[in-house]
Amino acid sequence: MPSFTRLIVVQVAVIFTAVLYNFFTKYFDNTVCSQDPPITLKYDEQQVYSWDDTCQLYSLDYKEARGKFRAATQLYENVETFSFPVAIDSSNEPLTIDVAIFPGNTPEYGTIVHSSGLHGVEGYAGSAIQLALLQKDVLPLSENNRPTIIFLHALNPVGMQEHRRSNENNVDLNRNSIHGNMEDFVNRRDPNNANYDSFRRFLSPTDPDGFFIDPTPWYRTVGIWINLLPQLYKYGFVALKRAMVSGQYHHPRGIFYGGKELQPSLQHIQIFWNQRSDLFRDAPSLVWIDVHTGLGPFGKDSIHYHATSPNGAISRFPQTAAELQNQHFFTSHSVTTSVTQGETSEAFVGYDLTKGMMTSFLAEAYNGSGLFITQEFGTLPAILVGRGLILDNMLYQENIRSKTKPSDGSTTQSVGSGRQDHSYRSPFLLNVFFPQSTTWRASVVRLGVALVVQCLQMSTKANTSSYL
Template sequence: MSAAFFSATYGEARQRFLEAATRAGAAVGHHVHPLTGAAGEEIGTDTALLGPADAGKLFIVSSGTHGPEGFSGSACQLALLNDELARRAADRGIALLLIHAVNPFGFSHLKRTNEDNIDLNRNFNDFATPYPDNPVYEQIHDLLVPAAWPPSADNEERLNAAMARLAGQRNPGVSSGQDKHPDGLFYCGTAPAWSNRTIRSILRAHGTTRRHIAWIDVHTGLGPYGHGEKIFGRHSEETTRRAKAWWGSDLIVSTATESVSPRTVGHITGCAPEECPDAAITPTTLEYGTVPNPVVRRALRGEAWLAGHPDAPATLVREIRQAVRDAFYVDADDWKGMILGQFRSQALQTINGLAAEE
């Protein structure tokens, strides 16, 4: 049954989301992207708002911040639209906002990054101040993005040795973000991307009058197969207390050594306090493991190389795109069941937590 909520393409996921939202009686919104999808289709970030419009409490679930990670996030949203939990939230005075495909270009084109090779979870930052230096990434950029693809055996050997040497570096780590290499991995960009501006406008439209906002941003690609890590950033003591009370002792602060995620700058949920300053914000990232880290890293390296080689042969393009899809979406029933089961549990925790707040 769980597998039924997963779609094969962005276009299918979008259509199913919009149809389910309409059936559920949600107020649906569309933010059309200026570019087109891989099949020439219209793409965009869509929203569905359920529950009392004037609710003081808002539960946000977002998907597809990193392109093909949207296969799982979209399935979680579709399952929620078909679950009595949505009605339960409304009955308890909670509005539910589903943000589908934060990065629709990446979702459709099977790119973790956006149309400008920007990692959107490094783009929500203050561009009036310099992005933090990342000397760890600088040491291996040339190894990560080689001149030719596939990389040579010598390149792979040197990169593996460097990654082993840098394995303990987390603040910053290799994937923390960088602003020096537009053709590289984890690039933050030089200005707010289309998706950044769109998410901020959605928050202003739906969040500014709320007292409490909970936000789950669904991701894949890090950690053990099928395990959902509840990643929590660095927040105030009050926010941390509230998050642990809602989501339990398995909530992992991203700065802790046991977290699968290093410190990052420019995370999507970080814009909520800026756009909704009067609300108490309780955010988390739900990160599901897929395949071993070296496989994910190779897929990301291929994507970065391809961004700098638009004239690459069609067969190689398809190979790289498929590798990215496979790194962030496991097309197996057991994995899909793990994703939706853990998501429903955290969604229920969130609803109960929000309902208990004044």
């Protein structure tokens, strides 16, 4: 080989090795939290927060996170705590949504809600933010000078325990919040909405007998990419992402399944909403922050929101994304209220056909000045997020949940909601939605706490000034 050619080969090899090294050290450094330095948030000259022990904030197990949350709420005197039971595990222990209400001056400053774990495994980030808020006295101490603050911990406790996004019935809770009669909605919904069926053999690969293919090491590393490349070439990445995230309601064993009836977790939330109208529907203002992970730049938060205002009245909050980001959410990577392609952030491209999202449902049910916010923290590149979801569903459906071939030869057999064996732990999704990275953990806490502080300031300011 000529010396010039050898030089080119060596240079290419060095560049390729450097790219791989940078990629894996960024996304897969697998640093344990005990090695993290203290997390510091310098919000302004007067407000500096720090957390010395990252392991006190983060957990790798649902019950550990729940125990930490309950212990943290008990440090406060005037707080109302209770739980909603969602399921029972094999040891007869209930898996619960835990609620903590910190009373405030609701008639004057409204209510702020912070919820975690709607997508199960994504709840470890939201839980850490909630613990950071509870441990460092970030919340204003004077009840008369703050909104009522509500924490909802682990909206999908089964998914959080199993390290999955979906719930105990394989339902994506963020596709399950439908106004009106859900059966009518499902019947009207095009089964091939966003071309889901066109991608179905890739998204939910089965053999000729209707059984899910076993995600063997070969399929995980090579086979899935062989199946993916023709799809990307023919349709493009955005079309594939749209088919996944838009949600589907006819394939119960598939990914992003929205269900055919309202799920227990959301039933609890709706009952809570109706029973405590003083904190929700009748409050003059309401800010709801729902924390997610997965899409967008690594460790940065992308904000999508729905704004509401009283009929014929001026809103207490800014209505445009630019005003919100410039005046309040200045630490966030992006702020958007549109999911139209070309107008939204990278994280929310492809969501224009999505229905059943909880924040959208709540916004439609509220008639006051409100902001219903999805805070999405980026993890891995989107293509790897999709890979993890597909592989997890293959393993979950075929090797864990159901070995029975449906009588009609299809793959539409649903998982029964009464099953109590929640011992499954996804080997694919924990690192996808909860990277074990020092940088990522610190960024989530800083940006998550900053958003709550910004919403507290905005809510108290809203009493004296309004926005056109």
